[in-house]
Amino acid sequence: MIPPKSEAKKWDDLRTRVGSGIVMALVGLAGIWAGGVWFQMLTVFVTAVMVWEVAMMIQPERPTPAMLGAALTASVLSGLLANDYHIFLPLLLIPALAVFASLKQERLTGLLFTLGILLAGWGLVIFRADFGAQWLFWLVGVVVVTDVAGYFAGRFIGGPKFWPKVSPKKTWSGTAAGWLASALVGAIVARVTDAGAAIILVSVALSFASQMGDIAESALKRRVGVKDSSTLIPGHGGLFDRFDGLLGASLVMLFVAFVLDVSGVAF
Secondary structure, eight states: OOOOOOHHHHHTHHHHHHHHHHHHHHHHHHHHHHHHHHHHHHHHHHHHHHHHHHHHHHHHOOOOHHHHHHHHHHHHHOOOOHHHHHHHOOOGGGHHHHHHHHSSHHHHHHHHHHHHHHHHHHHHHHEEEEHHHHHHHHHHHHHHHHHHHHHHHHHHTTOSSSEEEEEEEHHHHHHHHHHHHHHHHHHHHHHSSSSOOHHHHHHHHHHHHHHHHHHHHHHHHHHTTTTSSSSBBBBTTTHHHHHHHHHHHHHHHHHHTOOOTTTTOOO
């Protein structure tokens, strides 16, 4: 039976999304596995592109400030990762302030998103260096299953919208499916490592953080009136569209790993 046209339309982007997703996954997993300067270079590149996308979303008619923000991001983050980050961490403000100064509208929005992207990118590299590849695979795994489970549950089950004014496509069924999938990842990690059962709750918290990262980017796109952060990735839009969830999870992971002492969790 041929599905109704409206039903088929829900899935017409699946093949493109899967193809692009596989390529990104292979590149990302290879970078995480290699670690060191390879993962640093990959993170610096992706972070710089996302800063460029943010500036271009806010002010598409003036590409020069976006390129300036991306260039400063790459140079500052590269130097920061090669030195003692306890001393040089405040330098992350330089690209954020440059974006703030160069924009004519939504300046505070540009500053906050740029700073969040920089901190998240820095956090991923530091997390990989301090705790090893296996824990970054876990973090990425939580974000991926949250996104995949939410995508399919939202289309198969549908139902009430999670936050329709900000993200019209996100449903409560997809949101809950993401939490359940991340809890399963946490349970597997707890069984095969010495992380402890609390890793399940941490996984769900990171799942929610990744969803909030997606919500934050959706709010930005609605605020500035764009559909995608860019057109760099077929089926996904821009890098910010694809990695917004990972950014949210990375920021929370920084707080959990370096600020909180979570009982029963051993990284």
